Amino acid sequence: MIANYHTHTYRCRHAVGDERDYVKRAVRAGLRILGFSDHTPQDYFDSGEETLPIRMSPEELPGYAASIRSLAEEYRDRIEILLGVEAEYYPKYFPRLMDMLRANGVQYMILGQHFLGNEIGEPYSGRPTRDAAILGRYVSQCCEALDTGLFSCFAHPDLINFVGDPAIFEREARRLCRKAKETGTPLEINLLGIRERRHYPNERFWRVAAEEGCQVILGYDAHCPKELADRRSETKALKLAASCGLQPLETLEIRRIGTL
Numbered sequence: 001m002i003a004n005y006h007t008h009t010y011r012c013r014h015a016v017g018d019e020r021d022y023v024k025r026a027v028r029a030g031l032r033i034l035g036f037s038d039h040t041p042q043d044y045f046d047s048g049e050e051t052l053p054i055r056m057s058p059e060e061l062p063g064y065a066a067s068i069r070s071l072a073e074e075y076r077d078r079i080e081i082l083l084g085v086e087a088e089y090y091p092k093y094f095p096r097l098m099d100m101l102r103a104n105g106v107q108y109m110i111l112g113q114h115f116l117g118n119e120i121g122e123p124y125s126g127r128p129t130r131d132a133a134i135l136g137r138y139v140s141q142c143c144e145a146l147d148t149g150l151f152s153c154f155a156h157p158d159l160i161n162f163v164g165d166p167a168i169f170e171r172e173a174r175r176l177c178r179k180a181k182e183t184g185t186p187l188e189i190n191l192l193g194i195r196e197r198r199h200y201p202n203e204r205f206w207r208v209a210a211e212e213g214c215q216v217i218l219g220y221d222a223h224c225p226k227e228l229a230d231r232r233s234e235t236k237a238l239k240l241a242a243s244c245g246l247q248p249l250e251t252l253e254i255r256r257i258g259t260l
């Protein structure tokens, strides 16, 4: 890989390393582009709900942005550094989320739909389910997100863990892949899933993605700096892609939502 757009930092409370640690590792690993996409802060505004402890707080966003901005300048001659977030699409909060991200100069977003609805009271999308209604909701919500045209790629689209009827899974996977194709949004084969032997990447999903002619990209989804040189998972992901007939992109065409 010469570019990675899926990188977390200690700010999300379940990763280690600060921005500089990741940049140094990326340079050593020979990456030409390093995009930071820590979990977006999620403000529930007047709901009175506490933010989930899996991401930075809204108050931490300016510090995250400032740190990346200064590293981008410092390392300008060695590596291209981008300021992004892994954002959820929660219809109720999305317009205000966009205002917050733009006000802080966030350049791009990748979609990571870890919860449904507006997050509050919803189970993790990766929890096993046989319920076709949950699968359908996931796909519909992600399609709506892709229709905004704001996401540069879709991280682990196969995070939904449907263990019911394979025919239903294939039908819904196809609906999602067609939307990705229609909106020109690359789908990410997630290397964290490979590293941690999670239920994704899901080969059944990627076969459908290939049939639908989707674009794909690999993402380290790094939660610690050394994962920016995780060649083992990269090799496995490339094998999976090749066996499905997919040729991953080397770089993303960033859909700029703001200026650093």
Ligand SMILES: [Zn+2]
Residues within 6 Å of the ligand: 086, 112, 114, 155, 156
């Ligand atoms: Zn994620």
Ligand SMILES: [Zn+2]
Residues within 6 Å of the ligand: 006, 008, 086, 112, 155, 221
């Ligand atoms: Zn991630």
